[in-house]
Amino acid sequence: MMNTAEQLSHSNEHWLIGKEFVELSRICDPDINLVAVPLPDAEQVIATAQALLHSNLCSDRRAVGHPDSLAEEMFGELGKVESGQPLYEAIALLIDAFSCLFDLDEVGARLARLDRAMCPRFHVDRVGVRMITTFCGSGTEWIMNEGADRRLLATTASDDPTSGFMRPGTAIQQLPTGYVALFKGELYSGNEGKGIIHRSPVPAPGEKRLVLTLDML
Numbered sequence: 001m002m003n004t005a006e007q008l009s010h011s012n013e014h015w016l017i018g019k020e021f022v023e024l025s026r027i028c029d030p031d032i033n034l035v036a037v038p039l040p041d042a043e044q045v046i047a048t049a050q051a052l053l054h055s056n057l058c059s060d061r062r063a064v065g066h067p068d069s070l071a072e073e074m075f076g077e078l079g080k081v082e083s084g085q086p087l088y089e090a091i092a093l094l095i096d097a098f099s100c101l102f103d104l105d106e107v108g109a110r111l112a113r114l115d116r117a118m119c120p121r122f123h124v125d126r127v128g129v130r131m132i133t134t135f136c137g138s139g140t141e142w143i144m145n146e147g148a149d150r151r152l153l154a155t156t157a158s159d160d161p162t163s164g165f166m167r168p169g170t171a172i173q174q175l176p177t178g179y180v181a182l183f184k185g186e187l188y189s190g191n192e193g194k195g196i197i198h199r200s201p202v203p204a205p206g207e208k209r210l211v212l213t214l215d216m217l
């Protein structure tokens, strides 16, 4: 059973699907391990990304840098092309928001064009907080804390629906395209044993995803 964000209630005890970008700051709430909101001007950003998806401007890349210069260093060419401006501005905004939220002097960024699942099994990340934004294609999937038996997370059973890993009636949730999400991992202070359980979606045949991941280092 799969739900998209539009079909979900607005929040429950540990996650929040917001409407406004500013709501990303709710990730600092000790009880919250996932916040997602639509990108500002999401339709325009998605259209830009879709149009440029197969160009070199959206090729795979990763870099580490200071938040003030990282967007320019990684995506300067994209920013110089008029048709790339909305996507460039979205990326610059995301780097700025992520670094401001956690007072970061250094951010790790990865842009990936994917036609297969990066991490197809449900897992938790051993990070503080990771920001994942899907510009094209299916969004990341997650399940609620109470829907899983975490003892089976590290085993191959976590992608087997008959293993008992997912409790009966648990729905797999999925973020829509054009959403930015903050996934709180196991290393965030006070969040040990409560990292959000998630996985990469399997793209449909022929589907390509364009995903930006930001990490604190």
Ligand SMILES: [Fe+2]
Pocket (backbone or CB within 6 Å): 119, 123, 124, 125, 198
């Ligand atoms: Fe992950």
